[in-house]
Amino acid sequence: MTQTTPLAQRIQQFYDTSSPLWERTWGEHMHHGFYGHDGRHRKDRRQAQIDLMEELLRWADVSSAQTILDVGCGIGGSTLYLAKKFDAQAVGITLSPVQAKRAGERAAEQGVALQAWENFDDTHEPAVQFQVTNALSTPFPDGSFDFIWSMESGEHMPDKQGFLRECYRLLKPGGTFLMATWCHRPTHTLAGPLTSSEQNHLDLLYDLYHLPYVISLNDYSDLATTVGFNNIKLADWSRQVEFFWQDVVRSAMDLNVVAGILQAGSETIRGTAAIALMTTGFNRGLIRYGILRGSK
Numbered sequence: 174m175t176q177t178t179p180l181a182q183r184i185q186q187f188y189d190t191s192s193p194l195w196e197r198t199w200g201e202h203m204h205h206g207f208y209g210h211d212g213r214h215r216k217d218r219r220q221a222q223i224d225l226m227e228e229l230l231r232w233a234d235v236s237s238a239q240t241i242l243d244v245g246c247g248i249g250g251s252t253l254y255l256a257k258k259f260d261a262q263a264v265g266i267t268l269s270p271v272q273a274k275r276a277g278e279r280a281a282e283q284g285v286a287l288q289a290w291e292n293f294d295d296t297h298e299p300a301v302q303f304q305v306t307n308a309l310s311t312p313f314p315d316g317s318f319d320f321i322w323s324m325e326s327g328e329h330m331p332d333k334q335g336f337l338r339e340c341y342r343l344l345k346p347g348g349t350f351l352m353a354t355w356c357h358r359p360t361h362t363l364a365g366p367l368t369s370s371e372q373n374h375l376d377l378l379y380d381l382y383h384l385p386y387v388i389s390l391n392d393y394s395d396l397a398t399t400v401g402f403n404n405i406k407l408a409d410w411s412r413q414v415e416f417f418w419q420d421v422v423r424s425a426m427d428l429n430v431v432a433g434i435l436q437a438g439s440e441t442i443r444g445t446a447a448i449a450l451m452t453t454g455f456n457r458g459l460i461r462y463g464i465l466r467g468s469k
């Protein structure tokens with residue numbers, strides 16, 4: 174696979190090959206954890222990942238949902254968690270067929286019904302569907318979901334405005350969109366535009382994680398306003414989540430994990446190298462963890 178391979182295909186292959194190892198080593202959630210508002214609470218990594226979801230829901234004031242879209246669902250960690258928490262019906266979309274298949278197996282293992290989204294009803298029984306669908310162009314009718322959740326998938330989107338526009342289209346009037354995504358630092362402040370050293374740092378990360386580019390949280394806010402979202406709320410939770418990478422590094426020291434990384438092949442080895450870029454990126458204030466809520 175080279176840089177001339179289309180982005181969606183590179184993302185698909187990255188997650189097809191790395192997801193089984195990630196699940197074995199780090200579990201069903203492929204996202205950061207929450208270590209307290211001061212970032213200092215040390216806790217089990219998986220608990221930190223659950224806490225991040227709960228803190229996000231509280232921050233966004235989401236206490237119920239009936240139909241949910243999980244954009245970039247991985248192996249369905251959040252999809253299943255949210256469907257069960259809210260007795261909701263949820264669709265998870267991903268570019269990776271391996272992830273969609275595994276997510277469906279995990280639903281069956283947890284006794285959550287698999288149900289086609291066309292048949293979602295008002296039963297208040299948790300049900301899920303997982304499918305390979307590009308978030309930039311989905312088959313769902315306008316206003317299909319009352320809650321749209323995007324956990325660390327926005328950074329992969331080559332058309333950020335198109336991504337937000339599609340989420341807005343899919344949201345029911347009165348519904349909530351909640352996203353957590355990797356950003357770069359703001360550039361409208363005294364710090365000014367990104368320096369060439371910062372840009373080089375990001376370019377390496379883009380290459381290793383198959384990201385087209387990231388933007389600042391303020392840029393996301395402007396785009397969200399442009400596509401029609403209202404009631405927009407923003408926060409930078411870099412401090413709250415950055416300890417996650419130290420924990421990932423610690424677990425990657427395990428010999429079995431190293432063997433798994435080597436077995437999974439070059440894509441996963443490259444992805445592992447990116448851990449160092451994330452750690453230093455947070456340290457120098459370049460990489461930021463942005464969260465955004467919007468309503469329709």
Ligand SMILES: C[S@@+](CC[C@H](N)C(=O)[O-])C[C@H]1O[C@@H](n2cnc3c(N)ncnc32)[C@H](O)[C@@H]1O
Pocket residue numbers: 184188201202203204244245246247248249250251266267268269272306307308309323324325326329330
């Ligand atoms: C870092 S993983 C996060 C997975 C999941 N949200 C979680 O927290 O466990 C990024 C996910 O975004 C998905 N993704 C990236 N670009 C996408 C796109 N254009 N359409 C749909 N899914 C996409 C990937 O397939 C992958 O499942």
